[in-house]
Amino acid sequence: MPAMSELASKNCVPCRGGVPPMESADVEDYLGKVEGWGHADHRRISRTFVFSDFVGALDFANRVGEIAEAEGHHPDLLVAWGRVEVTIWTHKVNGLTESDFILAAKIDQLA
DSSP states (O other), X not given: OOOHHHHHHSOXXXXXXXXXXXXXXXXXXXXXXXXXXXXXXXXXXXXXXXXXXXXXXXXXXXXXHHHHHHHTOOOEEEEETTEEEEEEOXXXXXXXOHHHHXXXXXHHTTO
Protein backbone atom coordinates (compact mmCIF):
# COMPACT_ATOMS: atom_id res chain seq x y z
CA MET A 1 0.00 0.00 0.00
CA PRO A 2 1.32 3.45 -0.87
CA ALA A 3 2.58 5.78 1.87
CA MET A 4 1.15 9.31 2.11
CA SER A 5 3.90 10.84 -0.05
CA GLU A 6 3.33 8.14 -2.65
CA LEU A 7 -0.42 8.78 -2.53
CA ALA A 8 0.12 12.53 -2.98
CA SER A 9 2.23 11.89 -6.07
CA LYS A 10 -0.57 9.94 -7.77
CA ASN A 11 -3.55 11.36 -9.63
CA CYS A 12 -7.21 10.69 -8.98
CA VAL A 13 -8.84 8.33 -11.44
CA PRO A 14 -12.32 9.28 -12.63
CA CYS A 15 -14.88 6.74 -11.47
CA ARG A 16 -17.47 5.71 -13.99
CA GLY A 17 -19.45 3.63 -11.52
CA GLY A 18 -19.88 -0.11 -11.47
CA VAL A 19 -16.83 -0.46 -9.21
CA PRO A 20 -17.38 -1.62 -5.64
CA PRO A 21 -16.27 0.71 -2.85
CA MET A 22 -13.30 -0.23 -0.69
CA GLU A 23 -13.78 -2.89 1.94
CA SER A 24 -13.63 -1.75 5.59
CA ALA A 25 -10.20 -3.32 6.15
CA ASP A 26 -8.76 -1.45 3.15
CA VAL A 27 -10.27 1.80 4.41
CA GLU A 28 -8.55 1.30 7.77
CA ASP A 29 -5.23 0.55 6.06
CA TYR A 30 -5.43 3.68 3.91
CA LEU A 31 -6.47 5.83 6.89
CA GLY A 32 -3.11 4.94 8.40
CA LYS A 33 -1.48 6.78 5.49
CA VAL A 34 -3.33 10.10 5.85
CA GLU A 35 -2.87 11.84 9.17
CA GLY A 36 -5.87 13.24 11.00
CA TRP A 37 -8.58 11.84 8.74
CA GLY A 38 -11.47 9.81 10.13
CA HIS A 39 -14.33 7.91 8.56
CA ALA A 40 -18.08 7.58 8.82
CA ASP A 41 -19.18 3.97 8.35
CA HIS A 42 -16.21 3.36 6.02
CA ARG A 43 -18.05 5.33 3.31
CA ARG A 44 -16.61 8.84 3.72
CA ILE A 45 -13.46 10.35 5.15
CA SER A 46 -13.28 13.76 6.76
CA ARG A 47 -10.92 16.08 8.54
CA THR A 48 -11.25 19.50 10.13
CA PHE A 49 -8.45 21.99 9.56
CA VAL A 50 -8.14 24.83 12.08
CA PHE A 51 -7.04 28.41 11.36
CA SER A 52 -6.65 31.60 13.35
CA ASP A 53 -9.33 33.48 11.43
CA PHE A 54 -11.88 33.34 8.63
CA VAL A 55 -9.49 34.64 5.97
CA GLY A 56 -7.05 31.77 6.61
CA ALA A 57 -9.87 29.24 6.41
CA LEU A 58 -11.20 30.74 3.20
CA ASP A 59 -7.73 30.82 1.62
CA PHE A 60 -7.25 27.14 2.48
CA ALA A 61 -10.67 26.23 1.06
CA ASN A 62 -9.78 28.01 -2.20
CA ARG A 63 -6.48 26.11 -2.44
CA VAL A 64 -8.35 22.84 -1.82
CA GLY A 65 -10.72 23.84 -4.62
CA GLU A 66 -7.81 24.33 -7.01
CA ILE A 67 -6.50 20.83 -6.27
CA ALA A 68 -10.01 19.38 -6.60
CA GLU A 69 -10.46 20.97 -10.02
CA ALA A 70 -7.05 19.77 -11.18
CA GLU A 71 -7.82 16.22 -10.04
CA GLY A 72 -11.45 16.19 -11.20
CA HIS A 73 -12.44 14.94 -7.74
CA HIS A 74 -14.47 17.29 -5.58
CA PRO A 75 -14.84 17.15 -1.79
CA ASP A 76 -17.54 18.74 0.29
CA LEU A 77 -16.17 21.82 2.05
CA LEU A 78 -17.70 23.55 5.05
CA VAL A 79 -15.99 26.88 5.65
CA ALA A 80 -16.54 28.56 9.00
CA TRP A 81 -14.69 31.09 11.10
CA GLY A 82 -11.33 29.50 11.87
CA ARG A 83 -11.99 26.07 10.37
CA VAL A 84 -12.63 24.10 7.21
CA GLU A 85 -14.26 20.67 7.31
CA VAL A 86 -13.36 18.54 4.30
CA THR A 87 -15.40 15.43 3.48
CA ILE A 88 -14.42 13.12 0.64
CA TRP A 89 -16.03 10.10 -0.98
CA THR A 90 -16.62 8.76 -4.45
CA HIS A 91 -20.21 9.66 -5.25
CA LYS A 92 -20.68 7.12 -8.04
CA VAL A 93 -19.95 4.17 -5.74
CA ASN A 94 -21.37 5.78 -2.57
CA GLY A 95 -18.18 4.84 -0.77
CA LEU A 96 -14.43 5.15 -0.83
CA THR A 97 -11.84 4.45 -3.52
CA GLU A 98 -8.10 5.02 -3.65
CA SER A 99 -8.76 8.38 -5.34
CA ASP A 100 -10.34 9.66 -2.12
CA PHE A 101 -7.14 8.97 -0.22
CA ILE A 102 -5.03 10.46 -3.00
CA LEU A 103 -7.03 13.68 -2.71
CA ALA A 104 -6.73 13.61 1.10
CA ALA A 105 -2.94 13.25 0.84
CA LYS A 106 -2.75 16.16 -1.60
CA ILE A 107 -4.88 18.32 0.73
CA ASP A 108 -2.64 17.38 3.67
CA GLN A 109 0.31 18.91 1.82
CA LEU A 110 -1.46 22.28 1.99
CA ALA A 111 -1.78 22.27 5.78
